[in-house]
Amino acid sequence: MNLLRKNLSEKIIESCLEMVRLGLNQGTAGNISVRYNDGMLITPSGVPYDKLTVDHIVYVSNEHEFEEGKIPSSEWLFHLICYEVRVDCDAVIHNHAINSTAISILNKPIPAIHYMVAASGGYEIPCVSYATFGSPKLAEYVKEGIKKSKAILLQHHGMITCGENLDKALWLAHETEVLAELYLKTLAIQPEIPVLENNEMDIVLGKFSTYGLRVDTDDIKA
Numbered sequence: 001m002n003l004l005r006k007n008l009s010e011k012i013i014e015s016c017l018e019m020v021r022l023g024l025n026q027g028t029a030g031n032i033s034v035r036y037n038d039g040m041l042i043t044p045s046g047v048p049y050d051k052l053t054v055d056h057i058v059y060v061s062n063e064h065e066f067e068e069g070k071i072p073s074s075e076w077l078f079h080l081i082c083y084e085v086r087v088d089c090d091a092v093i094h095n096h097a098i099n100s101t102a103i104s105i106l107n108k109p110i111p112a113i114h115y116m117v118a119a120s121g122g123y124e125i126p127c128v129s130y131a132t133f134g135s136p137k138l139a140e141y142v143k144e145g146i147k148k149s150k151a152i153l154l155q156h157h158g159m160i161t162c163g164e165n166l167d168k169a170l171w172l173a174h175e176t177e178v179l180a181e182l183y184l185k186t187l188a189i190q191p192e193i194p195v196l197e198n199n200e201m202d203i204v205l206g207k208f209s210t211y212g213l214r215v216d217t218d219d220i221k222a
């Protein structure tokens with residue numbers, strides 16, 4: 001195994017464990033990938049995170065070929081689709097975090113209830129339609145959603161985030177879950193939630209695109 005692949009695989013495993021520590025993952029539901037060569041490296045199917053080694057991480061090519069003797073996560077197809085449409089992103093995270101999944105059951109986007117919604121790159125975090133897990137139909141819905149937003153909810157399922165690297169994708173997943181929790185808390189009090197005007201969101205979106213989000217591992221662990 002070359003050094004780059006080894007380093008990226010170690011980073012995937014580290015991010016899986018961090019996702020658990022952040023309380024974002026339920027059971028073995030989540031999966032994580034990074035862009036690599038003409039395809040991606042992704043977590044395998046059915047191996048608990050605390051048992052993962054670099055040898056378990058699977059290479060899947062853009063032509064949908066799996067490395068021999070390894071089975072990638074059942075959601076490999078939508079991960080690959082994310083890299084196809086987000087040339088600005090090299091890492092993808094999926095999980096069934098409780099609050100985000102609760103909002104997905106309500107089939108609602110997360111509106112601009114807080115300026116941090118702009119971290120997704122838009123005015124809201126959209127919720128894409130339901131389709132069976134692992135299906136081409138779900139990948140099709142993900143493709144449309146992730147084009148518009150680096151964070152999306154999947155109806156009756158969970159969330160996906162992407163980023164320039166795993167730290168940023170994981171940070172965005174955590175932010176999305178915090179926003180989902182805020183939204184649920186306010187929804188419980190009143191059905192109509194005040195949201196920020198587009199002109200205010202434009203200012204924040206401009207700041208994020210100009211300066212970028214300053215995210216490093218310390219921010220995530222803070």
Ligand SMILES: [Zn+2]
Nearest residue numbers: 029095133158
């Ligand atoms: Zn899932």
